[in-house]
Amino acid sequence: xxxxxxxxxxxxxxxxxxxxxxxxxxxxxxxxxxxxxxxxxxxxxxxxxxxxxxxxxxxxxxxxxxxxxxxxxxxxxxxxxxxxxxxxxxxxxxxxxxxxxxxxxxxxxxxxxxxxxxxxxxxxxxxxxxxxxxxxxxxxxxxxxxxxxxxxxxxxxxxxxxxxxxxxxxxxxxxxxxxxxxxxxxxxxxxxxxxxxxxxxxxxxxxxxxxxxxxxxxxxxxxxxxxxxxxxxxxxxxxxxxxxxxxxxxxxxxxxxxx
Numbered sequence: 097x098x099x100x101x102x103x104x105x106x107x108x109x110x111x112x113x114x115x116x117x118x119x120x121x122x123x124x125x126x127x128x129x130x131x132x133x134x135x136x137x138x139x140x141x142x143x144x145x146x147x148x149x150x151x152x153x154x155x156x157x158x159x160x161x162x163x164x165x166x167x168x169x170x171x172x173x174x175x176x177x178x179x180x181x182x183x184x185x186x187x188x189x190x191x192x193x194x195x196x197x198x199x200x201x202x203x204x205x206x207x208x209x210x211x212x213x214x215x216x217x218x219x220x221x222x223x224x225x226x227x228x229x230x231x232x233x234x235x236x237x238x239x240x241x242x243x244x245x246x247x248x249x250x251x252x253x254x255x256x257x258x259x260x261x262x263x264x265x266x267x268x269x270x271x272x273x274x275x276x277x278x279x280x281x282x283x284x285x286x287x288x289x290x291x292x293x294x295x296x297x298x299x300x301x302x303x304x305x306x307x308x309x310x311x312x313x314x315x316x317x318x319x320x321x322x323x324x325x326x327x328x329x330x331x332x333x334x335x336x337x338x339x340x341x342x343x344x345x346x347x348x349x350x351x352x353x354x355x
Contacts, residue, residue, distance in 0.1 A: 260287025
């Protein structure tokens, strides 16, 4: 929970947490539920290909209370714009949500998002009234085009999904943040709470984490650690970080003093 009125606002909706949580890879639904609770997250993503959206007793859906969390369906597994749009429509038709995390990843080894198909799908879904949160490469031009088109956020990757490599796209994400007109949510590759803190320190509005929490020896404990990392990063950003210097500068000045 962030103190004061420092809310994350997406498409006019306020959230107190800047940590979004994925629901894949947990060893059990109960473990997932405990981690979601501990994380403080208010937005929880669900892969549409992994759930039976017509079944209220589905092993994932039954453990996420829609009155407490915004369930954000994602189109993980879609290889084309057509597949992603179809999944989003199915989610809305089933009454889950008209918000969608748009993912189009045509190749399985690196699961990098296809910018052309992502842009194409976003255009269709936005015209149909969806609130679209697109997962993208850290491409400032693409991010700007999606925001201008009406995307609710942009979600640049820090590094490949599930890789735990942290933010390997720092320079490009910094440009995206500088130019942003919608919230920037750093997604994918964040393997440690310090990675999340780094993203927030840079000025990102939020992060999305899944694997690092789900596969931890203690997912609930790791969820708490990420929650603190996000809070620390945001508070440091708001407090104002010092700029890196090329040379040493004494903490106790020896000149310009009255004695």
